Amino acid sequence: MSWTVFFVAIFSSMLINNVVLMKFLGVCPFLGVSKKTGSALGMSAAVMFVMVIAAFVSYLLYYLVLVPLEIEFVQTISFILIIASLVQLVEMIIKKISKKLYKSLGVYIALITTNCAILGIAVENITRDFAGQYGLFPGLAVAVTTAFGAALGFGLVMFAFSTIRERLEGANVPEAWKGVPVSLITAGIMALAFAGLGGIVG
Amino acid sequence: MMPAVIFVTVMVVLFLGTFMLNKNTPAPVDYKISAARCSACSHYGCALKQEEAEES
Amino acid sequence: MANLLEKMKVAAVLLIIGAVSGLAIFGTHTLTEERREENRRMAQLAIYLEMFDGAVAPDDDDIVAIADSSVKEMVTMRDGSGNILGYAFRGEGRISHGDITVIVGIDLDGTIVDVKIADSTQTPSYVQSVRDHYLPKLIDQPIVAMNYDFTSEIAGTSASAGMTFGNVRRIIEDARFIAGDFLSDPIMDAYESLVPDVVSFETFVVFDRAFKEELLVKDDDENTLAYAYLMDLDIDGETVTYVAAYDETEFIGITVFAFDDVPQDAIDAVWAFEGYWNSDFNGLTFDVDGEIENTIAAALTELNTFVENRTWINANTLDYVETLYDGDTVTGYMFIGRSQGLMSINVLEVYLDETGAFQGFTYNQSGDSLNWRTPLIERFGAYEGQTEISQSEAEAAWDDVNPNAPDGETSATGTGQSVYAVISAALDYYSDTLGDE
Amino acid sequence: MAKTKNMKKEMSRLANLTKGFFKENPVFVFLLGLCPALAVTGTVEASLGMGLLVIFVLTGSNVVVSLIRKWIPHQIRVPSYIVIISTFVTIVGLLTEAYAYALHGELGIFIPLIVVNCLILGRAESYASKNKVHDAAIDGFGMGLGFLGALVVIGFFREFLSTGAIAYGVFLPLAETPGSIINIDSYVFSMDAFGQAPGGFLVIGLLLGIFNFVAILKRNKKERERQRMIEEKKRQALERKRQKAQEKAGAKA
Numbered sequence: 001m002s003w004t005v006f007f008v009a010i011f012s013s014m015l016i017n018n019v020v021l022m023k024f025l026g027v028c029p030f031l032g033v034s035k036k037t038g039s040a041l042g043m044s045a046a047v048m049f050v051m052v053i054a055a056f057v058s059y060l061l062y063y064l065v066l067v068p069l070e071i072e073f074v075q076t077i078s079f080i081l082i083i084a085s086l087v088q089l090v091e092m093i094i095k096k097i098s099k100k101l102y103k104s105l106g107v108y109i110a111l112i113t114t115n116c117a118i119l120g121i122a123v124e125n126i127t128r129d130f131a132g133q134y135g136l137f138p139g140l141a142v143a144v145t146t147a148f149g150a151a152l153g154f155g156l157v158m159f160a161f162s163t164i165r166e167r168l169e170g171a172n173v174p175e176a177w178k179g180v181p182v183s184l185i186t187a188g189i190m191a192l193a194f195a196g197l198g199g200i201v202g
Numbered sequence: 203m204m205p206a207v208i209f210v211t212v213m214v215v216l217f218l219g220t221f222m223l224n225k226n227t228p229a230p231v232d233y234k235i236s237a238a239r240c241s242a243c244s245h246y247g248c249a250l251k252q253e254e255a256e257e258s
Numbered sequence: 259m260a261n262l263l264e265k266m267k268v269a270a271v272l273l274i275i276g277a278v279s280g281l282a283i284f285g286t287h288t289l290t291e292e293r294r295e296e297n298r299r300m301a302q303l304a305i306y307l308e309m310f311d312g313a314v315a316p317d318d319d320d321i322v323a324i325a326d327s328s329v330k331e332m333v334t335m336r337d338g339s340g341n342i343l344g345y346a347f348r349g350e351g352r353i354s355h356g357d358i359t360v361i362v363g364i365d366l367d368g369t370i371v372d373v374k375i376a377d378s379t380q381t382p383s384y385v386q387s388v389r390d391h392y393l394p395k396l397i398d399q400p401i402v403a404m405n406y407d408f409t410s411e412i413a414g415t416s417a418s419a420g421m422t423f424g425n426v427r428r429i430i431e432d433a434r435f436i437a438g439d440f441l442s443d444p445i446m447d448a449y450e451s452l453v454p455d456v457v458s459f460e461t462f463v464v465f466d467r468a469f470k471e472e473l474l475v476k477d478d479d480e481n482t483l484a485y486a487y488l489m490d491l492d493i494d495g496e497t498v499t500y501v502a503a504y505d506e507t508e509f510i511g512i513t514v515f516a517f518d519d520v521p522q523d524a525i526d527a528v529w530a531f532e533g534y535w536n537s538d539f540n541g542l543t544f545d546v547d548g549e550i551e552n553t554i555a556a557a558l559t560e561l562n563t564f565v566e567n568r569t570w571i572n573a574n575t576l577d578y579v580e581t582l583y584d585g586d587t588v589t590g591y592m593f594i595g596r597s598q599g600l601m602s603i604n605v606l607e608v609y610l611d612e613t614g615a616f617q618g619f620t621y622n623q624s625g626d627s628l629n630w631r632t633p634l635i636e637r638f639g640a641y642e643g644q645t646e647i648s649q650s651e652a653e654a655a656w657d658d659v660n661p662n663a664p665d666g667e668t669s670a671t672g673t674g675q676s677v678y679a680v681i682s683a684a685l686d687y688y689s690d691t692l693g694d695e
Numbered sequence: 696m697a698k699t700k701n702m703k704k705e706m707s708r709l710a711n712l713t714k715g716f717f718k719e720n721p722v723f724v725f726l727l728g729l730c731p732a733l734a735v736t737g738t739v740e741a742s743l744g745m746g747l748l749v750i751f752v753l754t755g756s757n758v759v760v761s762l763i764r765k766w767i768p769h770q771i772r773v774p775s776y777i778v779i780i781s782t783f784v785t786i787v788g789l790l791t792e793a794y795a796y797a798l799h800g801e802l803g804i805f806i807p808l809i810v811v812n813c814l815i816l817g818r819a820e821s822y823a824s825k826n827k828v829h830d831a832a833i834d835g836f837g838m839g840l841g842f843l844g845a846l847v848v849i850g851f852f853r854e855f856l857s858t859g860a861i862a863y864g865v866f867l868p869l870a871e872t873p874g875s876i877i878n879i880d881s882y883v884f885s886m887d888a889f890g891q892a893p894g895g896f897l898v899i900g901l902l903l904g905i906f907n908f909v910a911i912l913k914r915n916k917k918e919r920e921r922q923r924m925i926e927e928k929k930r931q932a933l934e935r936k937r938q939k940a941q942e943k944a945g946a947k948a
Contacts, residue, residue, distance in 0.1 A: 022892050024734035028813070031729065069205040073287040076788060076807040077279065077781040081213040084777060088220035092227045099230040116730045116811045123804045133357075176908035177900075180726060184900030191893035206287070207280035214276030214778050218269070221774045268768045275775055279782035286786045290793035297796035 005134070006145045013149035019117050020157050021191040026117030030158060031183055033108070040162035044155030046108035048148070050090060051118050054083050055147030058122035059140050063131055079122050087112050117154060121147050157194075161187065303333075306346040309363035309372045310335045313343055329432045335363075344371060345437060349429030358385070358425050362433040368401045373430060384422045392423050401434035402445050449475050451513050452503040453484045463577070463594050463605060463622055467564070468557035475503070484510055489557050493524040493550055500528070502558060504565055509542055511535040512558065527551050531558070539565055575683040579692075588612045591692065595680035599626045600672030606680040614688035615643045619681060630670040633659045634677055646685060652678040711833050715841025722845035722899075723906040727814040731805050732846055733895040737857070740866045742850030744798040746843025748791065748806065750836060752783045753815050757835030759783075760823040767824075776819045777810075784810045798866040814842060852898050857890030 019025045026047070033043040058079050066072050091109045094102050112118060125146060130139035164186055173182045300315065307313050313335045320334040331348040344365035351358045358378040363371035373393045378385045395408045406427060438446070449456040456475045462485070463472040469487040477483050489500045498520055503510040512531050514520060527550040534544065542562050544555035568580045576595040581588055593608040602625030609617035618639055621631055637655040641647050656674030721727040728749070736742045759779050767775050788806045791799045799806065809815070818838055823831040854861055855877065864873035888894050 021896075024730050024892070024895065025808075027729045027733055028726075031726070065209070069209065071206045071209060073789060074206055074210055074280070074283055074785065076785040076810065077210060077283065077778070078213050079807070080777065080781045080810045081217045084774075085213075085217045085220040088217075088224040092220070092224040095224075095227050095229055102230055116808045119811055120804055120808055123807050127804065174904070176911055177904035181900045181904040181907065184896050184903060186900075188893045188896030188900060191896055192888065195888070195891065195893060206284040207277055210280030210283065211273060211276035214272055214279070214774075215269070217778070218272045218771060218774055221771065222268075225770065264768070268771050271766060271768060272771060272775065272778075275778050279778055282782055283785050283789075286789045290789050293793040294789070294796075297792065301796060301800070 005142060009142055009145045010149035010152070013146045014153035014156065015194065015197050018153040018157060018194050019121070019150045020154060021187065021194045023120065025120040026115050026154055029115055030154075030161065030187070031180060034158055034162040034165055034183075037159065037162045037166065039108075040158040041155070042104055043108045044151070044158045046105050046112060047115065047117065047154055048151035049105070050083075050087060050109065050112050051121060051147050051151045051154075052144060053090070054086055054118050054122050055125055055144050056140070057082055057086060059125055059131075059143045062126050063136055075123070075126070080119060083118055083122065117150070121150050157190065161190065164190075305361050305374055305376050306333055306335060306363070309346060309361070309374070310343045310365075312337045314338050324436065327432045327436065328429045329362075329436055332436060342366065347429075347433035347436065348376070349433060351425035351429055358422065360426050360429040362430055364401060364433065364437045368437070370396050370399045370401060370404075370430075372397055373426065375426070378422075388423050388426060392426070396430065401437060404430070404434065445515060448501050448513050448515050449486060449503075452486070452501070452511050456483060459486065461623070468560040469502070469564075487561055489554075489561070491553055491557060493527075493553065494521055496521060496524070498524045500554060500557075502561060504539065506570075507538065508536055509534060509539045509562065509565075512554070524550060527554060530554075571687065573683065573687075575679055576687060579684075579687065590617060591684075591688065593680070593684040593687070594622065595683055597676035597679040599624065599676040600630070601625045601627070604673065604676045604680075606677060608681050608684040610684060610688055614645050614685070614693050616641055616645070616647065616681065616685065618642060619677065624673075626673045630656075630659060630673040634670065634674055638677065638681065645689070647678070647681060649678075652682075708830075708833060711830060712837040712840075715838040716844060717841075719838075719841070720845055720906075721814045721838055721842045722849075723903055725814075725817075727817060728812040728842060729899070730808065731812060732849060733892075733899060735802055735805050736846055736850040736853055736895060736898075737890045738854045738865070739847055739850040739861055740863060740869075741798070741801050742846035743843065744791075744795065744867055745802055745805065746839070746846045748787050748802075749809060749812065749814070749842050750839030752780065752787055752809055753818060753839040753842075754832055754835035755783045756780045756815055756819055757823040757831040758828055760819045761826060761828045761831035764824050772824060773816075773820065776816055776824075780815050780819065781810045795867060801866045814838065849895075849898055849902060852902070853889050853894055856886050856898075857888070857894065 013019075017023060020027060020030045029043055029047070034040045061078060061082055062072075062075065066075060066078065087109060094105060094109065125143040128146075130142045130146075133139065134142055161183075165183060168182060168186065171182075177185070303315050307315065314337065316333050316335060320336065322332045322334075324330060324332055327349075328351055329347045329349040333346045333348070335343045335346055337343055344363060347362045347364070349360045349362065351360065359376040361372075361374045361376050363373075365371050373396045375385055375389055375393070392408070396404075399405060445459075446456065449459060453475055455477050457478050458480075459473045459475045461471055462474050464470065465472065468491075469489050471488040473486040473488070474482045475484050475486050484503045484505045486501050486503045489502065490497050491500060492498075499515045500512055501515065502512040511534075512528055514525050514528055527548065530546045530548065530551040531544065531554070534542065539562055544558055546552065546555050564580065567583065568578050570578045571593075572578070575597055576593055578594055580592045580594075582590045582592060590612055591610045593610070594605065595608060596603050596605045598604075604624040604626060605622040606619050607622050608619045611617050616638075619635065621635075624631060634656060637659070638647075638652075640655075641651060652674070655678075656670040659670035659674070715721060719725065722729070722732050731745050731749075735745045756776070756779050760776060763775075784807060787809070788799075791802075791806060818835060822834045826834070851861065859879040860875040861877045862873060862875045863869050864871070886894075889898065
């Protein structure tokens with residue numbers, strides 16, 4: 001296994017297989033929390049934080065508990081529960097640690113349980129069988145790197161999209177398409193642009 | 203059979219535990235989640251938070 | 259107290275929900291386990307079944323895991339009554355661009371039925387281009403003579419899709435290597451019917467006579483077991499390839515490459531030569547009847563003469579010399595020799611007359627550039643009639659083949675040196691051995 | 696008297712069932728479950744499959760939540776709902792893998808992701824936890840149907856625009872051999888992008904706009920109606936006033 005694996009993992013999960021625009025994960029916060037650049041960035045930071053930890057924990061849970069016990073079939077419920085617990089724990093810790101951090105991140109953390117990107121990436125890390133490809137612990141490193149890249153990709157489109165939306169507020173859009181519809185169409189055009197990145201790295 | 207049932211139960215209890223712990227930890231700042239942030243899927247989290255805000 | 263009770267209640271409710279949920283999931287899992295397993299297995303097999311018409315899902319015994327190869331699994335495909343239809347190979351490849359799973363189907367005749375990319379994490383556009391442009395060209399190719407030349411003909415896509423196709427190609431190569439072990443390979447079958455223990459063969463010299471190719475057939479340790487000669491004969495308007503084999507002293511026999519479209523009488527004709535098998539080739543003449551038999555006999559006679567007139571040298575550079583006759587008079591000698599040229603080993607035919615004077619040379623096989631090869635024939639032609647060619651004369655021959663290059667540094671040098679090595683070896687051999695007789 | 700009450704009840708049940716179709720459509724009005732609405736609507740059949748799975752989970756979880764609503768302590772109701780829903784989703788995932796393997800492969804990770812589809816948690820919290828079992832079941836089924844309908848409409852446009860055909864029997868066990876219902880020369884209709892990621896956003900954006908457009912037209916029509924009524928009333932009042940004045944004048948005279 002060479003270092004290029006990590007580079008490819010970050011690059012492809014950030015740009016080529018972008019969580020929002022290519023995999024349709026986390027579309028809801030993408031539309032809901034992108035009206036202002038500030039909140040978009042806050043949400044992205046919270047997602048990055050939780051996504052990386054969730055990838056780490058869910059990977060270990062799967063390979064160190066579910067596989068030895070031969071109960072892989074409870075994957076879905078155990079992943080959602082571990083992620084939900086994680087979110088609660090993280091929020092609690094942030095509450096205790098820092099007022100400032102809570103003000104900027106805490107509010108978003110609570111919204112994350114139902115963010116499908118977190119669960120999606122955790123499940124996908126298992127489906128892609130990193131453990132089988134690289135071995136248990138190198139696979140963990142690749143899984144976490146993939147999650148980090150995905151979170152970077154999420155942040156990137158959140159930021160780009162929020163800036164577009166701030167401009168869109170003042171645009172002359174037909175009444176029926178104002179708000180979410182025109183945002184979706186904008187996202188479609190962004191997705192077209194991102195589709196052009198396919199083929200840079202495998 | 204036993205491992206599956208025990209494991210799921212443990213997970214549920216773990217979730218409940220963290221949930222209760224978090225609920226019992228007071229927020230350090232007064233905040234209100236704006237309606238804008240409550241759109242789309244975040245709706246469940248919002249409902250929860252708004253309710254908490256109302257209760258307190 | 260009430261608070262504690264409340265907490266107990268909360269915990270109890272969650273505990274019950276957890277347990278019930280665990281039970282429900284486990285119950286569903288148990289009920290559906292068999293079906294899910296079956297589905298997963300069928301999904302894997304579906305791509306195999308698609309390749310072979312009338313195939314049924316294979317038993318576990320028909321699925322063999324393979325180690326130490328890019329091919330991971332071989333599946334024997336059978337029809338409903340258990341007859342083997344062919345073999346499917348599942349291979350996996352990995353390049354820095356991602357992984358790829360390739361299925362190769364090979365039928366009993368050793369023909370590629372289909373090649374499919376089952377799964378891939380490589381760049382989709384390259385994979386698609388390989389699917390669209392490359393894979394269809396592989397279908398119906400015989401595995402004994404795979405031709406990948408089309409890769410250079412596919413414009414535009416070849417450069418970028420090349421890496422992915424390289425992956426696919428490696429898997430096909432491994433699959434056909436494995437298939438060769440138990441599939442009937444007509445060429446190996448032909449050699450094996452003449453010389454047991456054959457495991458490989460290589461082209462030695464090519465001819466433009468009744469026999470087209472001289473091959474060395476070798477055993478496991480690369481020892482030459484015999485010399486095989488391919489003869490393309492015109493039988494009833496069809497070209498049929500016969501193979502005759504000799505060892506050092508004997509005519510071993512003759513057989514035919516049994517491809518599907520060979521006329522039966524062309525195959526049967528071989529039996530007319532049964533009586534000559536394993537006989538001393540000195541003065542071997544064929545007494546046979548029938549049109550096809552006579553055609554074969556004529557070719558074999560020509561071959562027999564060649565084998566008789568040939569003297570093995572087996573030195574570093576020279577393989578053998580053939581004495582050329584006109585009736586009973588010696589008219590000259592043809593040497594076959596080989597030497598490393600610029601790009602490949604050059605196999606040369608060097609001609610001397612009966613006095614040992616140089617008469618010219620031609621290339622029998624060479625991978626060097628024609629730009630250097632052709633002028634060299636002409637330039638060495640200037641030394642015709644000489645019994646010796648000095649080093650300086652030889653250097654003069656290749657020095658200015660490429661006038662633009664600096665002195666002594668032309669690309670023709672490598673080719674020229676190999677040519678000179680063979681020619682001088684032939685001249686030396688004459689003066690040392692043949693001239694003394 | 697009793698009869699009318701019964702009828703009213705049935706009417707409200709029908710309304711309960713159909714409210715998810717247009718008035719409270721989960722996708723087009725509430726923008727719930729947009730992730731699957733974008734991700735699996737490349738073809739009609741995948742949309743149909745996802746819709747059916749959601750109906751199953753939604754009805755099931757609604758029924759269970761409604762059944763145990765009185766035993767669940769208020770403070771832990773959301774965690775309990777999450778557990779119930781993920782149980783249903785896990786079960787549905789296993790069943791799909793067993794009985795519709797092709798669909799399972801097509802929907803992929805979007806089957807486990809039904810867990811985080813807020814439509815389901817939303818209905819559990821806002822409806823099932825407050826209503827009787829049969830109402831909750833009807834609500835879940837109706838909302839699920841609305842979701843399915845929206846997905847199929849999106850899937851129809853996307854599949855048609857990207858392939859010029861509507862296939863059947865590919866992912867769902869509908870036919871022995873797959874075929875297509877509509878099939879137009881694929882050279883005319885082969886806008887691949889509609890089948891892929893960008894098309895999902897574009898089609899939903901456009902459909903959402905059209906949905907809004909119809910809603911606005913309706914609203915405007917109602918508004919005009921209301922205006923006309925007001926005008927009418929004003930006119931009548933004026934008339935009455937005038938009549939009264941005339942009467943008064945007549946009486947005086």
